[in-house]
Amino acid sequence: MSAAALAAATVAPPLDTVAGHLPVLPMLVPLAAGALLLVLHRAPMLVKRAIAFAAALAMALAVAALALGVERLGIMVYQIGNWPSFAGIVFVADRLAVLMLGLLAVLALAALAFATGDDDRRGPHFHALFQLQLFGLAGAFLTHDLFNLFVFFEVLLAASYGLLLHGQGGERLRQGMHYVVLNLVASALFLLAVGVLYGALGTLNLSDLSARVAALPAEARPLVMAGALLLLLVFALKAALLPLYFWLPRTYAAASAPAAILFAIMTKLGVYAVLRVTLLVFGVEGFGEPLRAVLFWAGAGTVALAALGALAAARLRDLAGYLVVGSAGVLFMALGYGSIESVATALYYLAQSTLAMAALFLLADWVRRQRRGGDSLVRAEPMARAGLLGGLFAVLAVAAAGLPPLPGFLAKALLLAHAEPSGRGAVLWTVVLAASLVNVIALSRAGSRLFWQQPPVASTLAPPAPRFGERFGLLVLLAALLAATLFAAPLVDYAGGSAAQLADPASYRDAVLGLQPLPTTVPR
């Protein structure tokens, strides 16, 4: 299709209709709810929960409407304040953003439901922080500007600091300190990368950057490459890529379960940012291949070390943390492998692994409360409700390790099927299969320690049964996993469409830079 035809195909709905504002709705809803909850922090818990759930549902509806809009109109562009794209702030909704937002909406509902059990009562600001973190995540998925990506990273990190420290204990404070310092250093590096790229290219709009990188003279490349690598470093820290993952398992283990769920998608935000930037901006000759090589080998190392970490984990939550790291590693290997099919499969893998990890964190929290030894993988008295928890653990272990019939297996099988059995493909096969085996061993070991190796005495702990909200939260995640299995084909198709869209930066340039602002009576 020619550039002109594409530009004509992506007509934005007018801004004086609700449809025109759809691309920013998924982030405005949690922002408004977060602000309201901050003001109402003395309101009864019932009111706060009602607002939080209403906002999460409204956000899910907005995402669904946006998905329909993107399906019908193609890439949707939103120019804040009606400024032209090259000068103003632009938000862009494409299929990738919709996919990530949909995942976020499901996780948000599950985490909120789980939090009504106990976690949201431990401090006055849980729901406000939660909504603000949703705002930061949604904004990061929708923004089309490097500096705004930085700002949304800061928003969601600031909220995540609060959520991590929420219901504080000594361990949380200590891990919180490490987490905050590490992320502040990463923010400094992010700004350095932004400065380098702006100094060299004169823009921060992703589409504009992509056009200018493509037209870059050879002598200017090293500087831009340095900026790109700095940027990758920052995203790799968020996504816990080797050698920057040491912070993750302990931090996630220290967080409360609802916070850990949102953290599970924050790792994937790093993957998302890498995907967006490497394909859209640096997908061109001279940049794509070296960056992909870095991603692939760092991903391979991450998968290997995370598998060892999972084997050595002393608690179920540590084990889940290492599985999160390992899944990010697999994603980086798939991105580094670099074919459209592998990117599409990576997106499907991303969605199902985030759901499985989130469910595992919730289950670990249950186990911790139902057992005298907590979730430590040591011999302890039998836990209460071992049958229910053991059954759930078996299901989630199958999902996390990627065994049939759950979607983890489908994603891995597709990934391997699309990889040539030579060169990097051979490494991908070896590393993914070996790590799967080690993960199965680690999960079996954890399961048998937790549920089978028990001294023959009756439990002396009489913990309260998991509350309705907690059951419901886990149920939402399990239903989503089941849906990801049953509707695997349409989901993989959708992911394929997202990858194809991403692989065509010219269509973004046409849609974003070609969009004229509305006529205005105010002189510019």
Add this chain to the structure above:
Amino acid sequence: MSLEFLLASAIGALAAGGFWLVLRARTFDVILGLTLLSYAVNLFLFAAGRLNPGRTPLLKEGVAPLLANYTDPLPQALVLTAIVISMAMTALLLVMALRSHATSGSDHVDAREPGA
């Protein structure tokens, strides 16, 4: 000595000092280090718009509105945002450090003295 050289070495010195302090094990040193680092980053961002002594980012009558006649306003806007964010983060970190010191009695970043 050119202005660029002066600014570049100042940024380098600030960043080096900042990183050295961040790598120390005491919370106060780390916070100071992050502050130095954010100074370095802000100056760096500012310099990304090039150094244009004597030019303003405000449009003037009779001067053509071209970037050659003015200094680039965008890095200044970015720096402003970055300053606000880093100030808020420093405040948060200070609170955490104080709280950690109050509960653990130690200003070590691990909230306990090594070997203790």
